[in-house]
Amino acid sequence: MNILVINSGSSSLKFQIIETDQTLIDSSTDKIKLKGLIDRIGTQALAKISVPNGIEIKESVAIRDHSAALDYIFKKITSGTLNLDGIFSLSDIHAIGHRVVHGGEKFSKSVLVDKTVLKSIEDCIDLAPLHNPANLKGIQATLALFGEKVPHAVVFDTAFHSTIPEVNYLYALPYQYYRRYRIRKYGFHGLSHRYVSYHYRKKVGIERDKVNIITVHLGNGCSICSIKEGKSFNTSMGFTPLAGLIMGTRAGDIDASIPEYLAHKEGITLSDIDILLNKASGLLGISGLTNDMRELLDEEREHHDRRATLAIDMFTMRIKHYLGAYLAEMGGADAIIFTGGIGENSSEVRRRICEGLQFLGIELNEQANKEKCLGVEGDISTPNSKVKAWVIPTNEELMIARDTFRCVNGLPAF
16 A cells, blocks of 8 residues: 655645555565655745655745645656656555644544544644644645545544543643643654554564553654553653753743743743744753754864753753653653654763663663664663663654554554
């Protein structure tokens, strides 16, 4: 089955075509037939398409909206210039899977698209005003292009965290605000945490209810998730993706009184503060240089920049804080899994996170840690480490394709 995977942003559209016919997520028969990105939709867009056969397209093109972006993609696909394996027309796309950021409390699993589902996604716009409208644009554009003959599935980033118990997802606000407005922790990066959890249990050969791990997704956005008996038990992101770990440009946890204090001192609005906390804080705000961890590590190594070191140290210390808290909440864990751009590729960041945690049973194998980068997965702990440390590259697009396959074929979630 050829599945088109769509991840639609407000002015961007990421896409892949993945062939999948098996029920195991780590099946070697999965084939990525095409991947690409159209950025700056609404202006002179930048389009990138790559095919495993080596063909690449990079060009600037006028694209007014998401419908036009899809039209551009399929003109390229059906032109024959990409030499795609087994895809010659729209009829060779058998299903479409969409990433939707927020499903609120309405969705605990992936579902096929119908009018009721679309209305429920709209109802969650208040919870994700920057993401759900963009996700809906992608769904509506593909529905207009393909019609109802091709099945569409939606895969929610929040669904994996629907198992978090009330004691962990509620805030200590008057309970009426939860009942009225559903203010609670929802968590994000669910596709990534779920993927690496599944992949880990298949690698070590255990059943889902035996999985007791902590997954650490580190990229420009960062979150950590405790997974107890195979289910999300707690996670660092909250009502929005701002909470928790220090990220590329997000502050993570702060004293809730700071926004009011800044508004008084700086004479700025709540909207200004929201932008500050989401776009100008984190690694960028601390270092004053960049939100890119690679550049910060270079600055530290080559120029001994004090604030670059401070940003890295604060970043890793916050992760240690959450690791300790989640190990205590869970009563211990069998493994810690690193994933995401930083988690998969920075052996130095992983080393700093695990440094000094031997008393918790975490012992890093320095050589294995250095070797597990650039897509290489595996155990990076010593044989004596009571809590194992792993690196597992995430694959959210494959997660979406697999869920779409299972929805279309009426198979239960794994």
